[in-house]
Amino acid sequence: MLWDTAYYKIIFLGKKIIVMPKTDTILSAQSLRYFLQLIDTMNYTQAAQILGITQPALTQQVKKLEHAIGAPLFGQMGKKLYLTEAGKEMESAAVELLSTINGVVSDIQEYTQADKGHISIGILDSLHAGIFYEFLRIFNKKYPEVTFSIDYYDRKELWRRLDTNLIDMAIMYLPDTTKKEETNLRHQYSHADICADRxxxxxxxxxxxxxxxxxxxxxxxxxxxxxxxxxxxxxxxxxxxxxxxxxxxxxxxxxxxxxxxxxxxxxxxxxxxxxxxxxxxxxxxxxxxxxxxxxDFHISYVYRKGKLEIPRMENMLKEW
CATH class of the missing domain: 3.40.190.10 (Periplasmic binding protein-like II)
Structure with a gap:
């Protein structure tokens, strides 16, 4: 049997020859998007127009996928396309793969950009944080793509969540009177005062x-x-x-x-x-x-020192 090495790679293991599809080059994010777009329209011409490519280019991408999978993804009844069983399986996999890829890209962008991403904040349950919410409303107007989740905890739980990275920062009173042995790695934290209190x-x-x-x-x-x-x-x-x-x-x-x-x-x-x-x-x-x-004591932001390496965190404290 002859194998098209454009779509397959041949591995020699002793006397054995293993033929594997080149899924690393075929299952690209681009080809998966093309495949899903064709499913949306079930029409090569419309899908190609939406994607901004020629119909032959789209057809070639689908054929490459089918070669890699080893089974037809689409069937045709008259002029209408339909998904084969292999196509239905591939659709589920394509959605999951693209979701993972997009998630990783989003995480990287959020980590490297000051105006995007999510910040989780824990607030001491007995603390009145009205001044922080005033700041948050102003900050949100300026940076609408930075999202926040905020919850209230007692002091011990606040430190536990900071230690285990379940929250990005805490808003609490300093100096803190929690016994040092009840928390971990306290020396690894920094703080920024919000305002004095009494x-x-x-x-x-x-x-x-x-x-x-x-x-x-x-x-x-x-x-x-x-x-x-x-x-x-x-x-x-x-x-x-x-x-x-x-x-x-x-x-x-x-x-x-x-x-x-x-x-x-x-x-x-x-x-x-x-x-x-x-x-x-x-x-x-x-x-x-x-x-x-x-x-006097202070209402303060408390955060792990490494958090300021994240641009959105640094930017928030700078805006404050």
Whole structure:
């Protein structure tokens, strides 16, 4: 038997001769697109016009595919084309192969272009990120092809997702008080501050003035409704009180809105961040004051150092 070496390659293994189709040269992305276009129209003339090639060129590409496969892909009944069983199998394979090729090309383009691609962001669940969303609306108008997915997590889960590359960056409070042994590779991270924040005590006390600063000793006998112990502000408040003093906390609530409502409906005090208070001050009836022992902390972007090698990530931080 004679073999057309334009379509087949011959491999000699000892005394054996193996003849294999040259699918590496025949099954190109171009030929697969031609094949699928012909399926769409089931007409060589129309398909060739859409593809911008001549009808003989399209016919040649289809014949090359059929030589590579070893079976006819199209049959003809009168003037109408139809897909053979081999053609139906090839259609499924062509769609999958082109999807993979397009996906790889898209990934490469996204990795090398500043105005395309996807960024996944995790936000600390107790953090009010209103300023970030304002920036995101402006950024999205300027770079509409950069897409985002955003979700909320506690601190431990945020670090886990950063460590395992499930998110590109986190928006959280720094300095972070999570125990170092609970996270991995912390030294491999960088951060960029978004804005400074501080703790605001919301109190029922009638002997204080709004916006003024008082020593923590003025609030030692108060009852509190607070966040759960693993939220950022709770251990921070314990730090301000000192080791000898403890919060008298009948109720702990994870929702800031519900925590404030509980405080307003009882005689309990509570505390929130300045950023949250500024965004909701018209809805809050309690008196806001500050503690003289407190220190500022920051809302910050946190990301693995290698992330800035991705142009869209670098561009986002630059735009910020």
């Amino acid at each position: 703790l605001v005590v919301l109190t029922h006390k009638s002997t204080v003035e709004a916006g003024e600063t008082y020593p923590v000793s003025r609030f030692l006998n108060r009852k509190w409704v607070t966040y759960p112990d693993d939220f950022y502000l709770t251990p921070l408040m314990h730090e301000y009180l000192g080791k000898k003093n403890k919060l008298n906390t009948p109720v702990k609530i994870a929702s800031t809105k519900e925590m404030i409502k509980m405080a307003e409906d009882t005689d309990y005090d509570t505390f929130v961040t300045q950023s949250y208070y500024d965004a909701h001050r018209d809805e809050i009836s309690l008196t806001p004051v500050y503690l003289s022992e407190e220190h």
